[in-house]
Amino acid sequence: MVVTHGAVTADRPAEDGVQVGDAAVWGLVRSAQSENPGRFLLLDLDGEANADTVRAAVTHAVERDEPQLALRAGRVLVPRLVRAGTGGAGLVGPVEQPAAWRLDTVGTATLDNVVPVPCPEVLEPLGTGQVRVAVRAAGINFRDVVVSLGMVPGQTGLGGEGAGVVVDIGPGVTDVAVGDRVMGVFDQSFGPLTVTDARLVAPVPDGWSFQQAAAVPVAFLTAWYGLTDLAGLRPGQSVLIHAATGGVGMAAVQIARHLGAEVYATASPGKHTVLEAMGIDQVHRASSRDLDFEYVVREATDGRGVDVVLNSLAGPFVDASLRLLADGGRLLEMGKTDIRDPERIAAEHPGVRYEAYDLISDAGPDRIGRMLDELAELFASGDLVPPPVRSWPLSRAREALRHLSQAKHTGKLVLDVPARVDPEGTVLITGGTGTLGGQVAEHLVRTWGIRHLLLVSRSGPDSPASKELALHLGELGAEVRIAAADVADATAVAELVAGIDPAHPLTGVVHAAGVLDDAVVTSQSPERLARVWGAKTTAASNLHAATAHLPLAMFVMFSSAAGVMGSPGQANYAAANAFCDALASHRQHLGLPGVSVAWGLWAEASGMTGHLAEADLARMARSGIAAMPSDQALRLLDAACWHGDPQPAAVGLDVRALSAQPADALPALLRALTADARGATARRTAATGAPAAGLVGRLAALTPDEQHRELLNLVRTQAAAVLGHTDTGAVDSYTPFKDLGFDSLTAVELRNRLAAATGLRLPATFIFRHPTSSAIADDLREQLCPVAADTSGPVFGELEKLEGAMARFVPDDQARGRLAKRLEALLWRLGDGAPETAVGRTVDDGAVEAASDDELFAFIDRELPS
Template identity: 55%
Template sequence: MLVTVAGPASGGPVAEAAHEVAVSLLGVVQQWLAEPRLEACRLVVVTRGAVAAGRERHADVPDLAASVVWGMIRTAQSEHPDRFVLLDIDPESGTPDLETLLAQVLAAGESQLALRDGEVLVPRVVRSSQGGQIPAVSGFGAGRDWRIDALEGGTLDDVGKAGNPRATRSLEPGEVRIQVHTAGLNFMDVAASLGLAVFEDGLGAEGAGVVVETGPGVERFVPGDRVLGGFPAAFAPLTIADERTLTAVPRAWSFEQAASVPTVFLTAYYGLFDLAGLKAGERVLVHAAAGGVGMAAVQLARHRGAEVYATASHGKWDTLRAMGLDDEHIADSRTLDFADHFRTVTGGHGMDVVLGSLAGDPVDTSLRLLADGGRYIEMGKTDIRDPQQMADAYPGTRYRSFDLKEAGPERTAEMLTDLMQLFDEQTIHPLPVTVWELADLRHALRHMSQGRHTGKNVVRVPAPLDPDGTVLITGGTGTLGSLLARHLVEHHHISHLMLLSRQGPQATAAHQLREDLLTLGATTVTITACDAANKPALT
């Protein structure tokens, strides 16, 4: 038999939704186990996107409320072997033929399975090989004075940790030191990782975090403020930024939302308004409009009153339709047919502005699509043309390539102010976000390089451990607890420990353990009698 479980469609707090799912499923499980006629049968419990599965999974689980199902049924499986099967189907594909799939699942003899990209996956415990992850970016021993950079080799697998003395140096006037919480991922990071571009300060150019220190003359921010903006070497625990390239994070925004904003909206704003001079009533073509800059550009161009046309691969057209574009205003980005399509639907007029990040024939095709006085604005770095040669080849048009850095900190500050006002008025909105963990940055770069995303990719940066903080260990005077305490002091230079156990200082080895830890280098060791299962005692 089969039962499908999903979190409430109405949304709401995840904890409440998970409780609702758990209560409902518990009743089903209890009835199933209480029915003697079903003793020889197995119950297949199906979820969709309730667990992370697959090598290149990102951090978020789409149906987090339903993930409680897996914990509950795993417990039931241990108590009632061969009575339950868990199956999680792919959240990014259509509903499979459940009858056929059910037969395959039961024939496999597995108790836990996940369907991803047409393949059935099963959990296995194997020796860790990091799975392409970047090691030592969180937890004990990770440190604070590092960044993620493109190391020698020129492949995505060569992305790894490098020193970052700049992040801990003394602050200059107007500078702000920031603990990075999230960092935005851009195509320039992909290019730099492949050796096609160079970031002097390391990968990452934007993010969101918390101010930890301000330099002389900084008046807009104080330690503790949440900020977003341009962060050099953003894939790092700490970074230093120019005060003028930062703005406050709106109270209702998460750090993930905040990190998705700076580069894409500033790039679209500067390209469309400062360089192209886009006016109300003009026609603008946004290439790769389902990507980060593209989605930002569509919103800003509409705000200006322009008529927006867009290209994207066929698989992303629904994203463009959801943004309000009809099929006359959409074309395929993988062929050159967009020019004929748009020339036809505009009655031969063509485009007044084209915003693209292109190379090769699509650039020339886009230039030919421009009307008299048209402007082609190039954001890419792989096929930059000479403006005068383009003017000679395509009379009556203007070609302009740019890098956002050329705007300078003063203009960046002005644009950020305008953008945050538009967000506050809900004229424009943050983009859909895909979130990755920093350890999975190589996978995120590969995912982005293949053009598989829509919206914005954002990377969570683990908070560094406070070297002056206290580590609390429950069961701290027992065998495992004491071994862990010694390891932390000896190998990770932890100075302050609090060891909890039911006997506390009266435990047989407590006194000797404390003396050993102090000898190894600990500064303070507090041993306290406390039952970790007693919440009032813990608080």
């Protein structure tokens, strides 16, 4: 049987609640699959699939024993559980320091090495004029990509702008108060807290989300300063804005129009529909990827050219832009990867002024503060509007940076930073007097510092353990109120929320309530479905509706692995929990906090698991599912809340036990975990075996054909990771990299990955000199497994003498450095260019601060020719 439906996914969020309900079908069918293996196939369509595509997908599922498939834009996707923090999974901040960390680059210069790092300095006492801000959203710029890839040596720190709430002010700060919603120029904003100069922030306009506010500062300040302060753009003048679909470009188009100027714009050809939507007609737009823009603008202006160019390109594009300037024209250089001499420009282009600028160093904090005020008035009047924004959870920062590196975006990308739960606010826990609810309540008090709890259950104060629980939590320093209510009743939930003390407003919700009424699919009844559905699903919907208007920092639903993996006899329970999973995605799409934790088995028996006998637990253990001690489960709850993904699974899986099962008996959902385990075992074996110590050792034990296959697998695996694929099958051995979607920045990352994996020093042009994965594997094999050299020649003879002398020579640090430099110089004489750094030509920090996508691509393309 094939069951088709459209599930709620990150790229197709629910908008009217219908899809959230439909998602429950998935959970129900999973249980049906577990009761009747091979009888059900769940096929999730995106609305674009034709009959041939569906037929091919079903054939694929049957051949590979896949019980679930999704079709997205012609691609077949399968669900897999993966470990958090690996592959495409998210980044988890340290629970023990929920505020003093941020994302930064560590180790090899690849996007996979963007990781959480501690930053205790954000908690230090503030200096004069400083403010501490709880970041709620952080803007992403191309500077963050090139810093992540190590293209700015010595420069660290990701995130230069954002929006959030002021939590502390330093001496001398009078214009900003604790509790204010602010946006502005932040220092290293990819984390929960940042410290910045009070002059660099401004109030978030009424009605704006934090995501909209985080997308504004750098783009609009850079464009405003360039066009008004430096260019002095006036009504009736004309301006050419390069890369006009990026953040700065979109801001500059709006500002130029506000100033009364005629706007010409460039963008890559694929983004011209965006220019058209911005009101830039065909006469006023051209490509930013070739030099024809000079002729387009020249013809449109009857040969006169333009008064101002806001430049974000390089090389001959700068020369063409200079030729387009009329007498008295000004070229404002934002990126500075191709800085020209202003005096020489003045001599070669009489009457033209050239100026490269940097927002922070040139404008300064005082001017930036005044510009923020000026821009705020224009936003309030509607003369300016925020750019289009796409937001990503902070936990998916690597994915967002990769998306930006491939220039797939228009407007701005921002990261959503999880809000901190206010310890002085109130947390409402459903099922709060039960076993799990009570443990969660104690954990929130002990670990999170929560001081006000509202524990809700059907029995309320009359439940057996309620008095003892309240006394215990009170001794820990919490103020506890226990209420009796049916959370399946919308009116009751609304009254609960409305009755919370305004002095300690609701800051978080934990929906832990639920009931079981197990039966196989064929024995399900409306009554059984309604009983389970009401306690879990209807209650979740009521809580969502009653709190949607409140600034919650946490909305956690206790879901079940039954909704993810299926569970025999629990089709109703699986469906209800799948609904909660979908509701979490829906809430995040709306900009609200939401996480649905798919729990495995807790070791401590609760009202829903107390019926399990020792035989049941032993059977589950043999299948690879282990009961989690409560302290471990509570730590996973913390990690899930900070992770950012709406649907994490917290399950005690014995991966070794799973790996030992026959392949045909293993659920498809778990195959990636067992593959990782087998790979880790193989890597440990290789690392400990003397003949195979490291990659070179492993290769030495193989035939040439086997060496090629080993290295080809390495290249394809790394290339797939760079492109965001989990399956190496997406990278064909003989398909050119450019046809696979590689560009300059992705080539840099792949080169860095291969250099780290092999220990080789690979030139910046390495990827584009070897057009396919197979060609790269051949080159790596030649370097790692060279054929025995003929030492009869004079050069090789001298090398042997040098090697012998070096073996007897024990130099001091200075001599060692001189020797290394001489050897490096000799190596480069054998190469084809001047020495490079580990990641190619470097860029000074200021050169990328305001650089746009087109400008940076132009710069990198000069370094990485095809």
